[in-house]
Amino acid sequence: MLSTKNLSSNIVLGQLYALWLREIKVFLRERSRLVASTFTPLLWLSVIGSGLGSTNLQIGTDYEKFIFPGIICMSVIFTSVFFGSYIIWDRKFDFLKSVMVAPSSRTTVFVGKTLGGMTTSLFQVAIVLVLGIALGINYDALSLLQILSIVLILSFCLTSLGLTFGSYIESLEGFQLIISFVVFPLFFLSGALFPIDNLPAWLKLITLIDPATYSVDALRNSILNLGTYSFEYDLAVLLLFTFIITIIGILSFRRMKAV
Amino acid sequence: MITVKNLVKKYADFKALDDLSFEVNENEIFGLLGPNGAGKTTLIHILATLLKPTEGGAIVNGFDVLHNANKVRQSIGVVFQAPSSDDILTGYENLKVHALLYGIPRKLREKRISEVLELVGLGDRKNDQVKKYSGGMRRRLEIARGLLHHPKVFFLDEPTLGLDPKSRETMWKYIKKIVREEKVTIILTTHYMEEADMLCDRIGFITNGRIIALDSPSKLKQEIGGDIVKITFSDRVPLDKDFTKFDFVHKVERKENSVIIYMEKVNSNLHMLIKDLDDVQTIEYKKPTLNDVFLKLSGDYLSGDSPEGGFMQRYAQYKKS
Secondary structure (H helix, E strand, O other): OOOOHHHHHHHHHHHHHHHHHHHHHHHHHOHHHHHHHHHHHHHHHHHHHHHHHOOOOOOOOOHHHHHHHHHHHHHHHHHHHHHHHOHHHHHHOOHHHHHHOOOOOHHHHHHHHHHHHHHHHHHHHHHHHHHHHHOOOOOOHHHHHHHHHHHHHHHHHHHHHHHHHHHHOOOOOHHHHHHHHHHHHHHHOOOOOOOOOOOOHHHHHHHHOOHHHHHHHHHHHHHHOOOOOOHHHHHHHHHHHHHHHHHHHHHHHHHOOOO | OEEEEEEEEEEOOEEEEEEEEEEEOOOOEEEEEOOOOOOHHHHHHHHOOOOOOOEEEEEEOOEEOOOOHHHHHHHEEEEOOOOOOOOOOEHHHHHHHHHHHOOOOHHHHHHHHHHHHHHOOOHHHOOOEHHHOOHHHHHHHHHHHHHOOOOOEEEEEOOOOOOOHHHHHHHHHHHHHHHHHHOOEEEEEEOOHHHHHHHOOEEEEEEOOEEEEEEOHHHHHHHOOOEEEEEEEOOOOOOOOOHHHOOOEEEEEEOOOEEEEEEOOHHHHHHHHHOOOOOEEEEEEEOOOHHHHHHHHOOOOOOOOOOOOOHHHHHHHHHHO
């Protein structure tokens, strides 16, 4: 059955579709996740946005608007890293074992997962974008295209990161470590909530090794015209991070114990 | 169909599998029996390409598990100890996902999914989420899933663990049906002796990572040396009685106040045996079961006490000591 190249690439596509389909069905049936993913950004925009916004910051726009690109990235960070590290659950409940005994390569499984992560991120971001209209944010075709590409790349990058950590961690308790040591630092150090221009040197240095920093900046460029760097620079650095993390992710995934 | 050669699996200093060699023939149901931790699941994981052996190797359906893992994976179906279906998906969706993973062509897919669903009697529940299935139904769905791609070898790792007696019997019925209709070689692990006795053509007893006996259930039971009689005395076993003087007695085990005698034709010979015995409290007699075979074989490790008593209790004692 795998004798010709054409057939076997069809099979890989089918396998990717299978893994993606499973993730999407699970996501759509878990209503609590959908509710949480609408409510959390709303909470940030309204409470933190209005709360800190009332303190007269020098940022060139309303604080709610200033953090809006950051909240888009927050949605992507939480969704993607969690999504990747759900591999710990898959392994615990033996679903992964049943995938591993099928004739699919681990790279296929890895990519299937990241496709799932990208799709769920898109769902979440679509909801945030609608909330943005209520804040008085205007989109045009170009900014929507830019948002779409940044969101997809960042989510690919961070799902890979989640899968990387997930492939090393064996206990469910390790999930908490990922939240504390990966998810929150990625978010807080991304400049989502404050401008990174005038930070102390040590803090600035850390923000520079956070891929989310460049995503927030890119989105701030395209939505508010307020970036620290240019959109192209942000995009290039983000792609570099994504490339490196994906390679590390695939290697970690291949050496992961199946049982 | 399967050749295992000098297989060793070490975890640090612990040898899970210790120089294991055996063969499984085509279209037989091969049972792997042994206590928890004996190495059964480790062996299945190696044969299913999920674990790499430390030394030695295995050939499944003509393919090396180390160097031709993908070919092996196409040849096998596996049902794991814990149900591994996604319980948020429906039974049908689980099968569809796996049909795609195995690259079953679109034209055959739907037909094959209906076939395996019928085979395990889940046709009318296929659109229910798996979380609404009972334990037995989940296990049957796993079987259906494992058979989707017409595997040559089918691994069942404790397929009836945790099922109630009725579900267990249903499961046995389906396993027999699969062999008849799908023409697969089955490797089944269990620690229910009656299950192995009923289903398996041949049985390998595995303890501490070694196979200590391998034969058909009836041959194994013959080897134990006929029927088993246990005579309990109200006081100590009389020391002057020599039971071995009878031709029909194969073996005698003396305990504090009882004696276990392995002998032929209890019906006609028992009266000779007990003719001049005093103080007899009870006489128990039974045909040997696989349980007895196991206890006899593993006598080195287990403190044998009486011919009856569940294997699990023995194992518990063994763990304590």
